Amino acid sequence: MRASYIQEPIQWASEFRFFVPVQVRFSDTDMYGHLNNTYNFSYFEFARIEYFKHIGLMNDWLNPEGHTIPVVADLQCDYVKQVFFDEKLRIHVKSASVGTSSVDIHYHATNEKGDTLFTGRGTIVQISKKTGKGFPWSEEEKSLFLAN
Amino acid sequence: MRASYIQEPIQWASEFRFFVPVQVRFSDTDMYGHLNNTYNFSYFEFARIEYFKHIGLMNDWLNPEGHTIPVVADLQCDYVKQVFFDEKLRIHVKSASVGTSSVDIHYHATNEKGDTLFTGRGTIVQISKKTGKGFPWSEEEKSLFLAN
Amino acid sequence: MRASYIQEPIQWASEFRFFVPVQVRFSDTDMYGHLNNTYNFSYFEFARIEYFKHIGLMNDWLNPEGHTIPVVADLQCDYVKQVFFDEKLRIHVKSASVGTSSVDIHYHATNEKGDTLFTGRGTIVQISKKTGKGFPWSEEEKSLFLAN
Amino acid sequence: MRASYIQEPIQWASEFRFFVPVQVRFSDTDMYGHLNNTYNFSYFEFARIEYFKHIGLMNDWLNPEGHTIPVVADLQCDYVKQVFFDEKLRIHVKSASVGTSSVDIHYHATNEKGDTLFTGRGTIVQISKKTGKGFPWSEEEKSLFLAN
Numbered sequence: 001m002r003a004s005y006i007q008e009p010i011q012w013a014s015e016f017r018f019f020v021p022v023q024v025r026f027s028d029t030d031m032y033g034h035l036n037n038t039y040n041f042s043y044f045e046f047a048r049i050e051y052f053k054h055i056g057l058m059n060d061w062l063n064p065e066g067h068t069i070p071v072v073a074d075l076q077c078d079y080v081k082q083v084f085f086d087e088k089l090r091i092h093v094k095s096a097s098v099g100t101s102s103v104d105i106h107y108h109a110t111n112e113k114g115d116t117l118f119t120g121r122g123t124i125v126q127i128s129k130k131t132g133k134g135f136p137w138s139e140e141e142k143s144l145f146l147a148n
Numbered sequence: 149m150r151a152s153y154i155q156e157p158i159q160w161a162s163e164f165r166f167f168v169p170v171q172v173r174f175s176d177t178d179m180y181g182h183l184n185n186t187y188n189f190s191y192f193e194f195a196r197i198e199y200f201k202h203i204g205l206m207n208d209w210l211n212p213e214g215h216t217i218p219v220v221a222d223l224q225c226d227y228v229k230q231v232f233f234d235e236k237l238r239i240h241v242k243s244a245s246v247g248t249s250s251v252d253i254h255y256h257a258t259n260e261k262g263d264t265l266f267t268g269r270g271t272i273v274q275i276s277k278k279t280g281k282g283f284p285w286s287e288e289e290k291s292l293f294l295a296n
Numbered sequence: 297m298r299a300s301y302i303q304e305p306i307q308w309a310s311e312f313r314f315f316v317p318v319q320v321r322f323s324d325t326d327m328y329g330h331l332n333n334t335y336n337f338s339y340f341e342f343a344r345i346e347y348f349k350h351i352g353l354m355n356d357w358l359n360p361e362g363h364t365i366p367v368v369a370d371l372q373c374d375y376v377k378q379v380f381f382d383e384k385l386r387i388h389v390k391s392a393s394v395g396t397s398s399v400d401i402h403y404h405a406t407n408e409k410g411d412t413l414f415t416g417r418g419t420i421v422q423i424s425k426k427t428g429k430g431f432p433w434s435e436e437e438k439s440l441f442l443a444n
Numbered sequence: 445m446r447a448s449y450i451q452e453p454i455q456w457a458s459e460f461r462f463f464v465p466v467q468v469r470f471s472d473t474d475m476y477g478h479l480n481n482t483y484n485f486s487y488f489e490f491a492r493i494e495y496f497k498h499i500g501l502m503n504d505w506l507n508p509e510g511h512t513i514p515v516v517a518d519l520q521c522d523y524v525k526q527v528f529f530d531e532k533l534r535i536h537v538k539s540a541s542v543g544t545s546s547v548d549i550h551y552h553a554t555n556e557k558g559d560t561l562f563t564g565r566g567t568i569v570q571i572s573k574k575t576g577k578g579f580p581w582s583e584e585e586k587s588l589f590l591a592n
Contacts, residue, residue, distance in 0.1 A: 076520030224372030
């Protein structure tokens, strides 16, 4: 785990309190015989949305009458070990830091033995559907991120 | 070409007047080293929508103010030859028959030598956004399908 | 359920003894707001492979030293109800009939209430890696299909 | 263009000499109505491989008898503008720097007006199939990267 967003690997890994299980499907592999590098980001998206549901934020973002929507500002993935068909992964998710209308989400993918397979991070911004600009978190939302 | 929807293969193949080029991407392959069987349907969708744009029907279906939307009722694919990374395909599309509010779309995928790689068909139904029920084609729309 | 491969819907549905759960991911949706029609086939593939693992056939097909490989000969899907983000599906799988070196696999996707969302079928052929031709099932393999 | 790997945006953008056209397909969108954030990385992969083919490196990496294979070490994407169905993109690719057995690839996605839609980068490492370790570029390969 040499990514720039990880200062202390052991501490970093210990701070995740949420994960989703993901099983590598056959259609996620490519002709090199392993997980194609684009699917890691699908797994991140799936895990992130489950995390947002867990916190209680997703309802508003799915509501056609809602005022805000989450937007991905950036995403990155560091590939540590090759991943193969049928492996059972855990995609761990946490909020590493919270800004006015953004949140920095970190990801840690492990196998059943606990080995790190890949790590990642990315900023999500809450924007107003009307203005397209950043829409500030409430204090309650901030505390939800920081507690999970 | 042994599919039940193909009576006379040579005549059937000769009736296509529209095609789109598609190049097989690395991420479309799987660990068996060939095009994963689920991507054929992505190619069909891409080709079908280009065909609808070509005919002039897609604008209305993409318009948020439009009253109708096309819905896939069924889809099938017959796999004739293995397809590999980087092959340049042509996905041919035609309307095989037109109903009151539906159209039976046929597909013929060939390689650069003209070999048949896979064939397919599927019914598209135009539905009303309001009622969710089939919405009849105009006479003009019917003639657009039959001429292309 | 009006598909041609379904004679008696209630009996047909009652004959499935195996299913896998699948949750519709955000990245599986499209701009019409529902499950994109190409993902149904990914779900079929995932369910089919889990079924083959359950029966005990997948090991050989994944073994680089193995002599045979399963190939998809055709696939079809009938779309009965719209499917939306986050729905929890069950993809039921059964062997409808077994040939010399092929098997006709049927699929039945239901939601949590048991409603039919989509159905499908497709022929899988076991081929020899060396000859590329169909490779006959053993009697044991045939009985595994028919019992599951 | 605020990404950390871009010092001088105008100069950075001017250094790309290769691009591939990509059209946003319907199945690449999601229920928020725009390009799903995971497909940007498929576009990067497609563009990168076309770039490797253009340089002349891909043949060896696709050859089952070849000794080396390219591996993705990390990937990142910065999302600048929303991207919609049917947009015609150009994915520009360049080698930003070359190491002993690695290369840092940069990406710049623009629309038909030349607007920046998203940017990205990622390190590719050439590894030996036998040892799984980094396999040094030849001087010729290094010069191919630096010239393109």
